[in-house]
Amino acid sequence: MDDTTASQEFRYITKKRRVTEDRRFITGRGHFAADYNFPGLLHVAMVTSPYACAEIKGIDATAALALPGVRYVLTGAELFENINPLLSGLDLPNVKRIPLAHERARYAGEWVAAVVAESRHIAEDAVELVEVDYNPIDFVIDPEEAMQSDAPLVHPQHGSNILCDKTWVWGDVDDDFASAPHNLSFRAKWSRNSTVPIETFVVTAKWDEGKDVLDVWASIQMPKYPEQIARALSLPVNAVNVHFDVDVGGSYGLKRGIRQTVIVSYLTCKLRAPVRFNEDRLENMSGGEMHGPDRIFDMDVAYNDDGVMHSLKIKATDDAGCYPGRAPLQLGKPVSAIVGPYRIKSASYNAISVTTNKTSQEAVRGFGQAPTNFAIETMVDKVARALGMNRDEVRRRNLIRADEFPYRIPSGSEYDSGDYHAVLDKLQDSAGWQELLAKRDALRAKGKLAGLGMSTCLEPSGGNSSFEPFLNPKNDTTTWMESCLIKVDMLGSITALMGTSTSGQGHETLLSAVIGEVLERDPDTIRGVHAESLGALPSNSPVGSRMAIMLGGAAAGAAEKIKKQLLEIAAHNFQLPVERLVYDGGDISVDGDPDKVMTWNTLVDIAHRNYHKMPLGSEPGLQAQHTWEVPTGGALPAEDGTVQMYPCYAFEAHIPLVTIDPDTGQVEILDYHMGHDCGTVLNPDIVRGMTFGGIAHGIGAALYEKFEYDEGGQHLSGSFMDYLLPSSHEIPHVEMIKHYTPSPLTTFGQKGSGESGYLGAPAAIASAVNDALAPLGKSIETLPMRVRDLEALINGQTE
């Protein structure tokens, strides 16, 4: 399908349409969590541990409490007595997670006590006055050291620093390795970084004494947030009301502030006043839910003389930091596309999650897929280099062919659709691959280090929870739904409710376009609303690149139900079967007799006011809810270790051209081309933006961003001076071409794009840097490839 046919089928989706949400942001009228104000609001600041690991022998808050304006000092011991430990992704009964350190602080920067005061300034003053009696003890920072038998234990009760060590073998890996003429192995590292939103995590809680309801306003993006709050505080879920209409200032998976929320929720109940915790940047970067995957890959691949890859072994060792939460599950999700877009017929995967004395790892865009894609693409480049073949040719020989879909990979996921060769051809053509090679060679001829990169990667989308039972047999969750409720009011306007917050994905715009499409009504007249949790329907929130598929599908399903009701009302009044009627733009006429018509307004009026004109026994009013399960979801992993993970697979190919300054090691990106196929695009501007943003995140991960720890366990990247975020100078203009292979599993053929760009850019930049280093006979497999790392490598100080 080319660009034209993709949009001709539809009336509103696929077309350029302004994003509803943008209007409030350009006029300063967004409503972010810190914008809500309440009389008598109290503010929290955190006392943090200066040690990588220390026993907490005592906390003396006397001086802090004596400061005027200070209202309370909360400790981990008090919380431990009064709340339930927070949810863990794995079955780890002896690893308890309490929002404040209890008995032992396990990383430098961990929150040890929460000071509550009438202003944030006073709370910060009082933090200095809290005296904590620490007994520093041994700690471990390196994940491989942490796996040694004599390593200090982060959670002594658990008995080991290994949280998970599982191996799966899919197909005849040993035979395939034995029969292949070549194999190669290497180690690649993805360092601890994350997508770092510009807004920190902010939460305000207020106990409504008149209603016995805990109201929560938070910059949250997390499944089952109200339920997690209720569980921690032993409240019924119907006593927790999360206001999902709070605008979230960026999240990309990260904003999971359940610790912060439980602290302020506990405090508001205790102090009978509204309480806010607005992380400052240091609290956010060192102590908050901010760090992403931190992974070592040991890779082996078996391949033929012609570059065809047969089998793959991946060992992934991931540093979860000190409290596992959902971090280890990020080792499970990449099983969704464990062989990438390639026809690799067998694979083994050893996933190891290790705890260390670092800040806890949280979910980041792609949930572990971007690091895995980086490792797989590095492998493909190495095969090409070993055989002296072109990198694009090796990819072409291994990519799954368009006529092979649906394609089941060894680990059990069935890829829905794709035409990888077409996207790669189209991209190389539009980018001018040969011209770029010539440009690279011309730069090299002038003595520059220049490299052309390539990656071809998948974005699994339509996220479900298959990785939960996959890694934790005690968890039998297979339901992963999304909902929409549509109400057509008495005067005919349409309102649609979703049960989740938004952090920039444009869900209001999504709802209005999809419902407008189905009901043939102008999307600009349709309002999408973020219901508060007490009035909301079941949702699993915008994770796993799923909302275009799942919220879009829920909205379309609800709209179809509305249309059916309208047709039944018209059929009753015309005394004709529904099959004789024509629905056009909300009006319904008799087929072959266009003068016999009932308008939208008439039908709506009947539904709300003329029960005597309604079909016998029908429900008055005009409203419909649709809740649906993720396509292909609903099954537990099979006994043979195979599992269907996400349903839909978007494809992306990247081609960057870079130079490296040999004196400084600085990488400059001269050209960046990307080809993208996420099926039917519901809103082109939104997909473009997410993809450009994803590429920027990927460039950051590849070249700049790292949460660094020193040998003493101190976190060194607590500010934007130390943790480098790419600016408009580092991020180049991106030329993007689109291809459209619809998914057979979704309402309009759409796939996810919330992680696009990010899932292929780090691999592509690494490919380009290594191409630039190739003439020197050098290579680098550790991200980020920082200036100092490259400078040392080029000038021979490192191997």
Added chain:
Amino acid sequence: MSEHKITLTVNGREMSGYAEARVTLVDFLRDVLGQTGTHIGCEHGVCGACSVVLDGKPVRSCLMYAVMADGHEITTVEGLEGPEGELSPLQDAFWENHAMQCGYCTPGMLIATHTLLQENPYPDEAEIREAIGGNLCRCTGYQQIVEAVQMTAKKIREAS
């Protein structure tokens, strides 16, 4: 700590309030004057989310104390619309090009590019990238922001 009376002109309106000497301009604008359009990102002058125009120049309102702004004239994102609430050409271009996602850095981006266009109505791409070089955005990769400013500049050119 004692409080100081601070009077400043915000978006053409004189406003006053009281604040301790240590209160930053951004906290004063948001917490005392209720102007929450200006956002806080890093509080150490790197991200640019808190940018406002002070006497015609863009400044980081997290790096200034409110008392330093006493008597000065400030424009925030809330002041970019016309008197009848009509969008400025720049705001309209940000909307048309979807030059944002979460909207959190947007006020700072608008302030930076609004100031750029006042000084240089015909910027090229490099000049636009230079002007927003001190404003971090994590959603967009900057491209649609650059496109929005280019569209505005084109409109200015066509109108003149």
